[in-house]
Amino acid sequence: MELFSAARNRGARRASLAAIAVTVALVATGCAAGGDDGGGGGGEGGGDLTMAFLPKQLNNPYTDVVLGGGEDGAEEAGFTSSVLGPLEASASAQIPFIEQATQEGTKVIVIAANDPDAVGPSLSAAREAGAKIVAFDSDTNPDYRDIFISQVVAKDVALIQLEIISEQIGGAGDIAILSATATASNQNEWIKFMEEELESNADYADINLVAKVYGDDDADKSFQETQGLLSSYPNLKGIISPTTVGIAAAAKYLSTSDYKGKVALTGLGLPNEMREFVKDGTVVEFALWDPAQLGYVAAFAGKALVDGDITGEEGDSFEAGELGTIEVGENGVAIVGPPTRFNADNIDDYDF
Template sequence: MEFISNRARKGRGARRVSVLAAAATAFALVATGCATGSTGDSTDGAAADGDLSITFIPKQLNNPYTDVVLGGGKDGAKQAGFASTQVVGPLEASASSQVSFINAETQAGTNVIVIAANDPDAVGPALQEARDAGAKIVAFDSDTNPKYRDVFISQVVAKDVALIQTKLISEQIGGKGEIAILSATANATNQNEWIKFMEEELASNPDYKDIKLVAKVYGDDDDTKSFQEAQGLLQAYPNLKGIISPTTVGIAATARYLSTSDYKGKVMLTGLGLPNEMRPFVKDGTVTAFALWDPAQLGYVAAYAGKALVDGDITGKEGDTFTAGDMGERTVGKDGIVIVGPPTTFDKNNIDEYDF
């Protein structure tokens, strides 16, 4: 299922420079004691009166996947005409870690807040205060409770993400055996929805009748904890045949562990990963295939959705349409959801075509 556009492939160089600059800024601020879990990053400085401002609040900073999403978001915000683009957020993904950042943006009078929620409800009251103060709320990547936002920019149809991962693990383990799931945080909206569809598919599809899901563990999108959880799974389940990790941090950490262990080539691994991180593990045979979408496009469309909300072109109701720059026209679906596109499978035959 090919999805990633030529623009997404060829335009990544600029985005990667932007991402590296943002990461360097974040490190410098934290190292000098000038920030506590916030980049304070701005593309054009503070917005003057009457100028539009947009702030992105990811699940956590210093996450390779998030960096790519934010790079696309900054590109989109600039092209959409925002005068000020900020990135703020926690260094660790936890249920309530984003609340203080939302409150600060409300006080600052930010026009658009774009958030990937660590917990769908914990951020709710703070988002409602922001909306009451006039801000438009765009959820992306991981949804809030729908009543607290205007639209949700979703990577793909959630069920499609689940189906492609169950299909890949089934192919890799020969359609039978024990598998486990290594997820991000226990409350992550997107992860839990994908896992729900995976469980339903495993239970209802006769092609998967000989596959048994024996465990679900959570690495909290932390590299060290994910690595340890992978170790724990293999120690606790000696007959384990495969692991699905629907998180870029988790799949990379698990691949790193498998690549230097006796389980390499014996325990299969798939999930959602970044091609640049997973390339060496595909090349050395640790991983056969995995999936993802172009994360930059997620941030890019989110920025344009925010502009459309501010301009009054959309309200978030089903059937609303807006133009998302190079990504073309987008339609708001049921429950205020905007779909970016289907996932792509990466393997040794195509992984070198992608650079993100």
């Protein structure tokens, strides 16, 4: 779809722009501030049709693609959008940016929470000030938002990763998980479903989950954690990394190590980041959805909340531009679409 190709390109440009904007803001103010890509956050006391996106962290390739889709969706929906966020993913790092958006009178705050509860008081204050709260990618506690836009059904994400790793290790052996932050709600939900499936599904009876480690969505730390796993567990057969930063870092380590071709790696990755590792045999297959669509739908959810078309209750529905009608399900969760498996046969068909 041409729309999402443009969104992905726009997201790719964001990485350098965000770094420049944040650096300037830090020098000028001496405190946390975010990059602006759409005309600011509405100005003092303003807030007319303004939407602020607060990702877990800036300068993350996956996030850049999500934000590209979000900005396009906001523009189509008639909103001026801005991007605010920390350079590192941590439980408290997003709070100053929520407060900034609230002070600027932003109508819609779209947030991927690093911690489902740490952001609660700030989001509650934003709602009291009149903002609508859309969680996307990584949910907040439901008490603190109006709606959550999820990439896919959480259990499906867990199951597809287990299926892939099981196929690659012959259904038996020790595996480990390299996650993002220990408090990321999306990661933890996927891991919970994986653990339940490993325990209850006879097809996985011979697979042992021996470790869970956290790279904090930092490439260097994820690289080091991969090295640590392989040193600590010499019989390790496979690694699942349900984070795009983690899987790319793990693949980078494996690709030049003696473990290449011996230890399987799968998880959630971006085709453009993983292509070289698929083609050189480091990674056989991994999964993901279209990140641009996630941001795009989140923007239209914000519009529907502001317009009063939905409240985020189960049974609500709203129009999301070229993606059509989106239904709101249980607990105020709306699903964008199913995951895709990427391998040598199809990876060149995707450009994001």
